[in-house]
Amino acid sequence: MTQYILGRVLLMIPNLLGISVVLFTVLALAPGDPFEELATNPNVPAEVRANLRAKFGLDDPVYLRYLHWLTAMLRGDWGFSFVSRIDVDVLILQRVPVTLAVIGCAQVLALMVALPVGVYAATRPYSVFDQIANTLAFVGFSLPTFFTGLLLILIFSIQLDWLPFVFRSDIAATGWQWWWQQFKQSIMPIMVLGLFQGASLTRYVRSAVLDMIRLDHVTTARAKGLRERVVIVRHVVRNAMIPVVTLVMLQLPIVFGGAIVTEQIFRIPGIGSLLISSILANDTPVIMSVTFVFACLVVLFNLIADLLYGWLDPRISYR
């Protein structure tokens, strides 16, 4: 087991290196210059600009810049934001917790919707409930997140005036009041992400349970006289969870994408909105690091999926 985990962790390294090469090549090929604004500023002489470029190593060949960047990243030096005037790692660390909290809550909500609905629909296939759930699931993942976000704002913030539509990170209240305000401003982004995710998960849960429910060990469990509830929960759902866990993890790239959109709509100060603002400000070190952080998160969750898979399914051998 330890050997297996070690092997999987080692396998992450070429993946991460590959991703970093792709990212760096894309950025190096692209036009755009962080010192562009200085070029149009008459108060800054051309020599100063050239010196700045030389100081930050912008004139070196691409492979040198890549190696330079890579060694700096490994040493924990993530560079300096041209725009915010603070270190990139500090900036990202400020933003990551909000994003992870929103995504985490949304995933929990998605599972809370998808598991019961998917299992109930699969135990009664082609019933009225199944058909309604299936149609709603289709509606759910056909509604793009930016449109549901706007609709929720229109209904709950503008028409009913129940919820704030701008996410504030500097709530003045303390104690219970703080939690209540936090809850009120987080509920819409979490609903948008969670319901979108839950809709597609419902269909996966349903088909995973349907595949399982026809197997012989389920018939055996019923023949032993176990109660239907026990059969479903202990013998069907437990096994059906194996593919579902993998899917939840593999869908994370899409969830991160959805988080960028929702953060933009509700103005949540997470790393998604940091990415958009740094792209618009041509802040290369931040763009590079944020995209790389996204990639690392995806690779990390893939690893967790693999390990969970092995833990849930003892038939898998660790090679």
Added chain:
Amino acid sequence: MAPARRDVSPTAEAWRRFRRHRLAVVSSVVLLTMVAMVLVGPWVWPVPINEIDFAAKLQGPSWAHPFGTDDLGQDILARLLYGGRISLAVGLAAMVVAITVGVVIGATAGIGPGWVDGALMWLTDLFLTLPQLPLLILLMYLFRDPLKAIAGPEVGVFVLVVAVIGGFRWMPVARLVRAQFFSLREKEFVEAARALGASTSRQVTRHILPNALGPVIVAGSIDVAAAIIAESTLSFLGLGFPSDIPTWGSVLRDAKDTMDFAPHWAIFPGAAIFLAVLTINFIGDGLRDALDPRRVL
């Protein structure tokens, strides 16, 4: 004498299965109507998309403007009809790119020697771990202006959006095709073709590929929906088509700041995206019933 056997062609059989999926049939009708409206609409509703009329700005739906007007008094129906062409064309073109790349890579991996398979699957896995939307945004931002300068704002952005979206959606198709090739290339009929001296390219194009296409068509239909969502997302974030070229996503972006007193401006483009994506997803589901031979209906 044996009773006359009724010949049923595979196409007729697939059509029979497809018709049983009632929502898919309804969706086909709705989607075809939308496509027809988008194609002939600008002749039936010949209001220019950029006619500015400040006297009639931010008006709700009326007979003169069935979908209302935006903040410059431009007719929203005309803009949505025009934008629908772009949005649907992006969806189709990106799907073609994704399917082409996916089939070529999947087929090469499925028929080629082991090391080619290994290398291509490593590439596929690498692309699957790339954070898609951040990279889409990055590529759009970096390459939009140069391409605009070369090919003009409309064509340049179109080519870029299609290439970028298609270039990030081929991986599932490649895996699908590879898996199909692995099972098909050991089948007796392919072995027979090989025994008769068919070259590798003939085995692939005449025998293996036609049998592997069913799941690819299903994946392709879903890809159209995903590409439409991706394009509208980019335009909504301000990194797709610019405002002077109305697509469903860019109209929605312009509308989001006046939602409190002109909600119609946001609701119509949003509903158009939703309807197109929903119907395409249902059609994909119907195609799965029709083309998946493992299903018994």
